[in-house]
Each structure stands twice: as C-alpha cells, then as structure tokens.
Amino acid sequence: AQSVTQLGSHVSVSEGALVLLRCNYSSSVPPYLFWYVQYPNQGLQLLLKYTSAATLVKGINGFEAEFKKSETSFHLTKPSAHMSDAAEYFCAVSDRVKAAGNKLTFGGGTRVLVKP
Amino acid sequence: EAQVTQNPRYLITVTGKKLTVTCSQNMNHEYMSWYRQDPGLGLRQIYYSMNVEVTDKGDVPEGYKVSRKEKRNFPLILESPSPNQTSLYFCASSFSPVNNSPLHFGNGTRLTVT
Numbered sequence: 001a002q003s004v005t006q007l008g009s010h011v012s013v014s015e016g017a018l019v020l021l022r023c024n025y026s027s028s029v030p031p032y033l034f035w036y037v038q039y040p041n042q043g044l045q046l047l048l049k050y051t052s053a054a055t056l057v058k059g060i061n062g063f064e065a066e067f068k069k070s071e072t073s074f075h076l077t078k079p080s081a082h083m084s085d086a087a088e089y090f091c092a093v094s095d096r097v098k099a100a101g102n103k104l105t106f107g108g109g110t111r112v113l114v115k116p
Numbered sequence: 117e118a119q120v121t122q123n124p125r126y127l128i129t130v131t132g133k134k135l136t137v138t139c140s141q142n143m144n145h146e147y148m149s150w151y152r153q154d155p156g157l158g159l160r161q162i163y164y165s166m167n168v169e170v171t172d173k174g175d176v177p178e179g180y181k182v183s184r185k186e187k188r189n190f191p192l193i194l195e196s197p198s199p200n201q202t203s204l205y206f207c208a209s210s211f212s213p214v215n216n217s218p219l220h221f222g223n224g225t226r227l228t229v230t
Binding site for chain 2: 006090
C-alpha cells in the first residue's frame, strides 16, 4: 500500500524567508504526486501536481516542487514566505497502476505559521 | 460558479441517531469521493464513486454508507453514529476517474457525536 510521510507537523517561518516542506512517498513505481493547501475553515485546493513531465513543477502562489526519484521525495518550496501562506499543506500520491479510480493517499499535513 | 457543496457545515448529534451529510457538485464530474480528516492522519478515503450507481469502499468504510443515484449528488449516511466518527468530513469530485485528475473539495462538514 502507498504511504506518504511529511516531516514536521508544524513549521514556523519568518515573512520573506524560504518555505521548505518535506514529503517522501513509498512506492516501487513513481506515483502521481500532488500538493494541496487548506486555509482555515475551507476545503483543500490544488497547489501543483507531478505526472511525468518535468521534474520541477511550478504551482500557484509562487510554490514549486521537485520530484526526485532516487530519494522518493517531492518537497515543496517557496523562496519568500508571505503572511497569506499561513495554512496547512498536504502532500498526496495517486497510484498509476491502481484500478480504483482517482484515490489520493495523503500525508499527515504540515501547518505553516508565518511570523511578521 | 463551479463548486462542491456540502451541508451542513457543522453538526452535533448523539450516538445512534441516523444522519446524512449531503454533497452536490455542479461540474458534471464523473468521480466523487468522501474523506475524513483527523489530526496527524491527513485525509483518509471512506467511499468513492466512479459514476452513477457505481460505488466502492475506500480505506475506512466501516459505519458509513453512500449512494449515487444522480451524477451530481453523493450523500454520506451514518446509520448509527458513534463517538469515533467525530471528525471533519470532505466531499471531493473530479472530471475523470483517472488517477491524475485533480480533485475539487467541498468546504467540509465538522461532525461531533456525543
């Protein structure tokens, strides 16, 4: 079964500093990979996704993530944090070969706090 | 506006009292799914539907039922709720059931069972 590990349930960054959120997956076949963001009292919104094209994926709001097959990782970064980035971030994977449709397996989430 | 609508947003109930959480999408999506979110566990899939009249279990289906009689609606039914079903529930849909089709989420239903 797929599993996703997000290192750090809480991350605190200063406004203007680098945001780095770590995600590792377990799969012998590279899956589809996603990052979602959840703002308070809202559902999840797609930030970006990796299917099989370029290993560096650019998303919305200045975020990007790099797929590294050798490290089974898909870390999310943003060069300069903004106060509006305070939210919870989820890494998720979808099995390429699975027949059960569009099922996502989520990591435990990382809550980002941005300090002025 | 394209959206997934869940109702109610908040629900407090007692053990054993049947309840239904509704979910509706206006995007003509084929695929719909229910997840529950618990602290530290992320989201876990309860049930999903590939199309009308086609539903199947996810990872944590015990204590839940679903139906998909119309393409736009996918209600979640708790026949006899228990306190361990206290959670934040999300309905999601995607245009296609293929594995990389982005999911669109509703705003969630926070359920408390006492």
